[in-house]
Amino acid sequence: MFNDATVDEINVVMDKAWKAFHLYRKFSLKQRADFMLAIAAELAACGDDLIFIVMKETNLPEARLRGERTRTIFQLTSYAAACEDGTWLDARIDTADPGKTPPKPDLRKMLVPLGPVVVFGASNFPFAYSTAGGDTACAFAAGCPVIIKAHPAHAETSEIVAGAILRAAKKCNMPDGIFAHVHGASVETGKSLVMHQHTKAVGFTGSFSGGKQLFDWGNQRKEPIPVFAEMGSVNPVFLLPEKLKQSAAEIAKIYAASVTLGVGQFCTNPGLIIGIESDELQIFIAALGEEIKHNAPATMLHPGIAKAFAEKREKALTQKDVITVAVSESESKENQGIPTIASASGQAFINNPLLHQEVFGPYSIVIRCKDMNEMIEVSKNLEGQLTATLIASENDIRNNDELVEAVKNICGRFILNNVPTGVEVCLSMHHGGPYPATTDSRFTSVGADGIKRFARPICFQNWGNDLLPQELKNENAINIWRTINTELTKNSIQ
Amino acid sequence: MFNDATVDEINVVMDKAWKAFHLYRKFSLKQRADFMLAIAAELAACGDDLIFIVMKETNLPEARLRGERTRTIFQLTSYAAACEDGTWLDARIDTADPGKTPPKPDLRKMLVPLGPVVVFGASNFPFAYSTAGGDTACAFAAGCPVIIKAHPAHAETSEIVAGAILRAAKKCNMPDGIFAHVHGASVETGKSLVMHQHTKAVGFTGSFSGGKQLFDWGNQRKEPIPVFAEMGSVNPVFLLPEKLKQSAAEIAKIYAASVTLGVGQFCTNPGLIIGIESDELQIFIAALGEEIKHNAPATMLHPGIAKAFAEKREKALTQKDVITVAVSESESKENQGIPTIASASGQAFINNPLLHQEVFGPYSIVIRCKDMNEMIEVSKNLEGQLTATLIASENDIRNNDELVEAVKNICGRFILNNVPTGVEVCLSMHHGGPYPATTDSRFTSVGADGIKRFARPICFQNWGNDLLPQELKNENAINIWRTINTELTKNSIQ
Numbered sequence: 001m002f003n004d005a006t007v008d009e010i011n012v013v014m015d016k017a018w019k020a021f022h023l024y025r026k027f028s029l030k031q032r033a034d035f036m037l038a039i040a041a042e043l044a045a046c047g048d049d050l051i052f053i054v055m056k057e058t059n060l061p062e063a064r065l066r067g068e069r070t071r072t073i074f075q076l077t078s079y080a081a082a083c084e085d086g087t088w089l090d091a092r093i094d095t096a097d098p099g100k101t102p103p104k105p106d107l108r109k110m111l112v113p114l115g116p117v118v119v120f121g122a123s124n125f126p127f128a129y130s131t132a133g134g135d136t137a138c139a140f141a142a143g144c145p146v147i148i149k150a151h152p153a154h155a156e157t158s159e160i161v162a163g164a165i166l167r168a169a170k171k172c173n174m175p176d177g178i179f180a181h182v183h184g185a186s187v188e189t190g191k192s193l194v195m196h197q198h199t200k201a202v203g204f205t206g207s208f209s210g211g212k213q214l215f216d217w218g219n220q221r222k223e224p225i226p227v228f229a230e231m232g233s234v235n236p237v238f239l240l241p242e243k244l245k246q247s248a249a250e251i252a253k254i255y256a257a258s259v260t261l262g263v264g265q266f267c268t269n270p271g272l273i274i275g276i277e278s279d280e281l282q283i284f285i286a287a288l289g290e291e292i293k294h295n296a297p298a299t300m301l302h303p304g305i306a307k308a309f310a311e312k313r314e315k316a317l318t319q320k321d322v323i324t325v326a327v328s329e330s331e332s333k334e335n336q337g338i339p340t341i342a343s344a345s346g347q348a349f350i351n352n353p354l355l356h357q358e359v360f361g362p363y364s365i366v367i368r369c370k371d372m373n374e375m376i377e378v379s380k381n382l383e384g385q386l387t388a389t390l391i392a393s394e395n396d397i398r399n400n401d402e403l404v405e406a407v408k409n410i411c412g413r414f415i416l417n418n419v420p421t422g423v424e425v426c427l428s429m430h431h432g433g434p435y436p437a438t439t440d441s442r443f444t445s446v447g448a449d450g451i452k453r454f455a456r457p458i459c460f461q462n463w464g465n466d467l468l469p470q471e472l473k474n475e476n477a478i479n480i481w482r483t484i485n486t487e488l489t490k491n492s493i494q
Numbered sequence: 495m496f497n498d499a500t501v502d503e504i505n506v507v508m509d510k511a512w513k514a515f516h517l518y519r520k521f522s523l524k525q526r527a528d529f530m531l532a533i534a535a536e537l538a539a540c541g542d543d544l545i546f547i548v549m550k551e552t553n554l555p556e557a558r559l560r561g562e563r564t565r566t567i568f569q570l571t572s573y574a575a576a577c578e579d580g581t582w583l584d585a586r587i588d589t590a591d592p593g594k595t596p597p598k599p600d601l602r603k604m605l606v607p608l609g610p611v612v613v614f615g616a617s618n619f620p621f622a623y624s625t626a627g628g629d630t631a632c633a634f635a636a637g638c639p640v641i642i643k644a645h646p647a648h649a650e651t652s653e654i655v656a657g658a659i660l661r662a663a664k665k666c667n668m669p670d671g672i673f674a675h676v677h678g679a680s681v682e683t684g685k686s687l688v689m690h691q692h693t694k695a696v697g698f699t700g701s702f703s704g705g706k707q708l709f710d711w712g713n714q715r716k717e718p719i720p721v722f723a724e725m726g727s728v729n730p731v732f733l734l735p736e737k738l739k740q741s742a743a744e745i746a747k748i749y750a751a752s753v754t755l756g757v758g759q760f761c762t763n764p765g766l767i768i769g770i771e772s773d774e775l776q777i778f779i780a781a782l783g784e785e786i787k788h789n790a791p792a793t794m795l796h797p798g799i800a801k802a803f804a805e806k807r808e809k810a811l812t813q814k815d816v817i818t819v820a821v822s823e824s825e826s827k828e829n830q831g832i833p834t835i836a837s838a839s840g841q842a843f844i845n846n847p848l849l850h851q852e853v854f855g856p857y858s859i860v861i862r863c864k865d866m867n868e869m870i871e872v873s874k875n876l877e878g879q880l881t882a883t884l885i886a887s888e889n890d891i892r893n894n895d896e897l898v899e900a901v902k903n904i905c906g907r908f909i910l911n912n913v914p915t916g917v918e919v920c921l922s923m924h925h926g927g928p929y930p931a932t933t934d935s936r937f938t939s940v941g942a943d944g945i946k947r948f949a950r951p952i953c954f955q956n957w958g959n960d961l962l963p964q965e966l967k968n969e970n971a972i973n974i975w976r977t978i979n980t981e982l983t984k985n986s987i988q
Contacts, residue, residue, distance in 0.1 A: 467891055
């Protein structure tokens with residue numbers, strides 16, 4: 001059991017972070033990358049003991065947690081490589097032209113860090129989106145100190161991972177205050193952290209209500225700050241007619257696995273499947289239901305999430321015109337999520353906004369549209385989503401341009417004949433999407449492009465080569481990509 | 495005299511823009527660029543008649559307005575070139591790896607437009623930051639329709655430039671609704687535009703109170719949207735001791751010209767000059783005052799701005815411990831800005847937040863610090879700025895790292911031995927800065943990087959080459975820079 005940080009404690013932590021910021025932001029890309037690699041090594045060195053503690057705190061299975069730690073280490077090492085590569089700095093140089101009227105000065109621009117970043121640990125990713133997770137890695141790469149608000153559901157895990165970061169910081173001679181770990185189950189702790197004058201950005205993965213609250217606080221400050229909240233979505237899946245005709249049962253099987261993966265506790269869980277009334281759709285629904293019946297309930301992350309799932313599931317199933325298609329036939333214990341498939345007509349869905357909301361857990365609703373026009377209408381009634389999926393043949397795509405364009409317009413990742421669960425860590429990933437999936441559709445929380453969330457450009461005008469930062473000097477000794485007089489190049493300037 | 499648009503009229507305009515968006519966003523980069531070039535040509539073709547109308551509406555001199563139109567045409571043509579070049583799309587491709595566990599899908603990411611953009615005309619740039627100005631050019635390049643809210647102080651100018659855009663749209667077969675022009679002197683018109691569900695971003699250049707209001711509305715919407723407000727700043731100039739010793743009088747002369755340029759009506763006007771008590775500082779102040787005395791008052795943009803200048807100047811000059819150093823000795827007429835230099839001690843400045851505020855017009859205050867420590871304290875008391883300038887020798891820079899770092903941390907453009915007025919239009923320019931200079935320090939409103947304000951990434955997962963957008967297809971027929979499997983290249987994919 002850990003105590004919530006007091007306001008005085010938070011002030012001390014933030015003052016230290018502010019001092020550390022002024023030192024750390026002058027560290028080279030290589031020094032930042034080495035620090036991140038050291039964190040990765042310390043995290044790996046925590047060994048099996050850590051895995052067993054996380055299992056106890058989160059109810060997640062061992063294999064999943066081993067995989068998630070490996071993923072977290074990959075995030076740290078691959079973002080470290082991206083940090084050192086320096087392309088993310090968006091270095092641009094326009095050399096002087098004294099002959100122009102008026103004379104054109106030498107101008108050189110690059111990204112610099114925003115300042116201390118507060119990261120809220122996510123309950124569903126105790127490693128990958130918590131203490132040493134993606135937001136932390138991106139902030140360190142950008143040149144920002146990090147203050148973690150531990151998720152109370154895995155506070156001990158968070159404490160151990162924080163220890164690993166602090167050991168890495170010591171080994172790499174990082175300034176005191178580069179990283180801090182704060183506990184807090186109360187709303188007040190979170191609010192104090194977001195509202196503190198030295199906080200310059202916030203990273204969050206979790207519920208809509210939590211993320212929206214942080215976003216509002218961030219905007220209500222005397223100096224508003226960016227709050228990057230990834231708040232989940234229902235991740236609609238559209239079953240197009242030709243493809244469904246070809247393989248209804250096969251798709252149902254794949255989707256049953258996706259709906260129940262990790263007890264449905266992923267932000268990319270497919271919570272909404274939309275088809276057009278037909279024999280094939282009936283085959284799909286029956287096959288999906290059959291799979292779900294044989295899928296066993298499992299314990300959810302913590303009692304709060306299990307309770308919320310039970311309530312939201314119950315509320316969804318008792319809405320007018322909603323049919324319960326299938327429920328797991330295995331017995332369920334306390335705090336377990338019961339795999340469930342519901343169904344409703346297109347009109348029922350359009351008329352009832354409650355059916356658009358996420359039921360976080362192993363639940364999905366199949367919407368039966370009367371025709372393609374109704375499917376388009378459904379798509380136009382959807383809010384912003386992290387992902388949207390088309391299950392479609394090439395003909396389906398070519399013949400339904402209006403639907404394809406409408407769906408493309410609401411999502412951050414647009415998937416064809418695949419499942420939304422499974423978020424690859426790479427530069428081309430976009431894990432974000434229009435509001436309310438996130439608070440800022442222009443940034444990703446997975447992949448090294450996430451570094452840019454915590455940086456802003458600065459332009460140096462008329463500085464001599466000797467006084468410029470390394471990244472902008474004529475000689476380009478660190479060999480980064482730069483745009484010089486509109487040409488992208490690694491060349492030096494003669 | 496033009497009537498404010500009614501709510502019904504705004505609904506019609508926004509519905510058309512929304513329809514146009516779904517067509518325009520599929521237009522190729524070349525089609526967008528051609529449209530922008532056509533606007534530039536139409537703007538040039540408006541000829542001298544337009545210049546004379548703008549002179550009448552804004553009181554700005556002919557040469558300045560001819561220059562500003564040329565700049566606006568350059569913005570349109572250079573952003574068109576950047577649009578077509580496609581580097582701004584941040585295209586990233588990671589090819590599939592079916593052998594990986596789990597199999598890695600093909601992932602391809604690029605920027606897509608946000609949707610209709612509302613742009614508020616700026617009173618101080620009737621061409622460059624109004625109807626066909628930088629925000630409009632960036633939005634069209636990004637693939638967004640534009641709705642202009644004309645600035646009431648140059649409504650006729652705006653009407654004529656809007657006509658040029660509409661003629662270009664017709665010539666280029668743009669969809670109906672790609673551009674709309676709305677009048678509105680009332681707060682209600684602006685609010686209706688920002689709050690409309692089809693508005694997806696806002697561009698604004700103007701006062702802090704105006705920009706902050708738009709920002710708050712944008713965040714209070716059911717679906718919050720980005721509001722890019724550039725709200726000006728005092729643009730501090732730090733006079734470092736060695737450099738000041740070398741050339742106090744010369745610097746004073748250059749700065750007198752910068753303070754009074756365009757009757758001080760630039761967001762980058764140097765409103766705050768900070769030195770250390772010394773004989774040289776006295777020489778600087780005396781020389782600056784002498785120049786200002788001989789600088790004639792001139793008519794400001796409109797009576798509202800002249801009134802605000804007179805009031806804020808009066809208020810600043812009557813603050814405790816503020817000395818009036820020099821005032822123009824020429825007679826002034828109604829609505830003219832009177833060139834003025836004031837002075838105060840470092841402590842007086844630190845203790846009185848009112849002295850930190852912008853007095854928009856030909857006014858500047860010189861702060862006399864007792865030593866370098868007080869100068870550092872002043873720098874740490876400043877809010878975010880568009881620009882900050884050091885007047886410094888190489889020794890000054892090397893010996894005063896704490897000051898240099900503190901100043902760097904609060905500005906968007908960091909200038910050495912130059913004046914902040916004069917904002918070059920090029921890729922390396924950053925016209926932005928930490929709040930309250932702008933509402934989002936991560937984006938610029940000058941230079942082609944401003945295009946990114948109006949776009950967001952989308953990732954295509956598992957799409958066949960035939961179905962992908964042109965920009966992400968294997969063959970790279972349009973020859974753009976893309977990052978393929980972490981390598982930046984123009985190569986096609988075999």
